[in-house]
Amino acid sequence: MNGTNGVSRDDEGPTGMTAGGYAPDGYAQNGHVPGGHVPDGHAQDAHAQSGHTPDGELARMRAEIEGLRSWRAELEDLVKRFAQGVKRDQGEVEEILSEILGRLDAVEAGPAGRAAPVVPAGSAAGPGGPAHLPWSLRASEAEWRELADWLDWLGRHYAPQLHLRIWPCWPAHGGVVEELAALHAAWRAAQEADADPARAGSELAYWHQMWLWPTVERIRQHYMFSECETEHAADRPGRPTDPAALEARVAEAAAERRRQENERYAFFAEVPEGFTAERPDGLWRRAGDDWEYLSLLDWAWHPADAELPPPPEETLREIPAERADALAADRQGWVTYWARHADENDWRAGEGPTTVVRRRRSPERLYDEAYGVRDGWAPTASVYAFLDARPSNPPHLVEIDVQEAERLLRSLRGVTGATEL
Numbered sequence: 001m002n003g004t005n006g007v008s009r010d011d012e013g014p015t016g017m018t019a020g021g022y023a024p025d026g027y028a029q030n031g032h033v034p035g036g037h038v039p040d041g042h043a044q045d046a047h048a049q050s051g052h053t054p055d056g057e058l059a060r061m062r063a064e065i066e067g068l069r070s071w072r073a074e075l076e077d078l079v080k081r082f083a084q085g086v087k088r089d090q091g092e093v094e095e096i097l098s099e100i101l102g103r104l105d106a107v108e109a110g111p112a113g114r115a116a117p118v119v120p121a122g123s124a125a126g127p128g129g130p131a132h133l134p135w136s137l138r139a140s141e142a143e144w145r146e147l148a149d150w151l152d153w154l155g156r157h158y159a160p161q162l163h164l165r166i167w168p169c170w171p172a173h174g175g176v177v178e179e180l181a182a183l184h185a186a187w188r189a190a191q192e193a194d195a196d197p198a199r200a201g202s203e204l205a206y207w208h209q210m211w212l213w214p215t216v217e218r219i220r221q222h223y224m225f226s227e228c229e230t231e232h233a234a235d236r237p238g239r240p241t242d243p244a245a246l247e248a249r250v251a252e253a254a255a256e257r258r259r260q261e262n263e264r265y266a267f268f269a270e271v272p273e274g275f276t277a278e279r280p281d282g283l284w285r286r287a288g289d290d291w292e293y294l295s296l297l298d299w300a301w302h303p304a305d306a307e308l309p310p311p312p313e314e315t316l317r318e319i320p321a322e323r324a325d326a327l328a329a330d331r332q333g334w335v336t337y338w339a340r341h342a343d344e345n346d347w348r349a350g351e352g353p354t355t356v357v358r359r360r361r362s363p364e365r366l367y368d369e370a371y372g373v374r375d376g377w378a379p380t381a382s383v384y385a386f387l388d389a390r391p392s393n394p395p396h397l398v399e400i401d402v403q404e405a406e407r408l409l410r411s412l413r414g415v416t417g418a419t420e421l
Helices: 042-049 054-109 141-158 174-194 202-220 243-262 323-329 342-346 382-388 400-415
Strands: 266-270 280-288 288-292 302-303 318-321 336-343 355-362 365-371 376-381 396-400
Touching: 141 174, 243 323, 266 323, 280 323, 318 323, 336 342, 336 382, 336 400, 342 396, 355 382, 355 400, 365 382, 365 396, 382 396, 396 400
Parallel strands: none
Antiparallel strands: 266 280, 266 318, 280 288, 288 302, 336 355, 336 396, 355 365, 365 376
């Protein structure tokens, strides 16, 4: 007897059958359960009748697995080729960038000991002149000769077809000179890179493909140089930029920048007692909770802080952005000028002024200046001494406009434009 359920092995029926006539899990060995039904088609007879033998099912699964393996191998190959293509393209981009940077470094740095460039009139770097001079104006005589020797060697060594040759008059063609100088600089950079065993050959091969022949073809195709085969033909320079069109475009761009910036702000005129919205004491703007003031010292906007908070709300008048721009642009409108006399007695006696003084009431501080004999505008206490009228003999100031201040300084100091801000 089974000690767990009280049924003995002797009570079992035919092999695999329990005493009640049921096989384990309710399946008969012959595929039938009591009642004559085949559960879920899992009996062996049912498999045989339907043609799905275990061997056939296994073969079908193996075929499907092989198909999946083939598809996976194909997918892996596609992914691998895609990755290789991306890596190759990335490598080409990196090579191009490296070549360009090397070319620029070589052009800008040049050899040590370069002589100071000769700057023609109207071309000086600095205010009113270009920030960078072309190679032809930066190069020393030695660099010119080096470029000429290299081009002569190039012509002998490569001996290109007639339509690709560089004619001897190349130094007389400004654009051609710049192209050839850049080509030479790129060649030097490729030569230096070629010294690296890991990169040997690749940089020079790239120079031939990307720089040498495209540059030569571009020179022959786009410059008047192509007319110099038998004798030199001078360049016919393009027409200069229309200064009026340039000035108008620059002004339009500046106005558009201001308009876009002004959209972020609300503008306010500071109008304490004694001032009007037409001629305020200060100019402020706000973006959200952040305030800024227009400094009358450097004419730039600065953020307010704990030491210089915005003025009381009752002294502020909101104004349109266009009006704020106009006030900011009118710098002289923020300045008070005086003719300075030695003292009141001299003024009453008809003595002329000694100089001109002025005051700017900037939000961060008052700034008083007097025009000196040699130093131009310099800080002064004259305005404070006059307005506070100390017992001592203060200077006497007579308020004037900017035009009178300019006239006086021209008369007293022989200068013009001294009132410009």
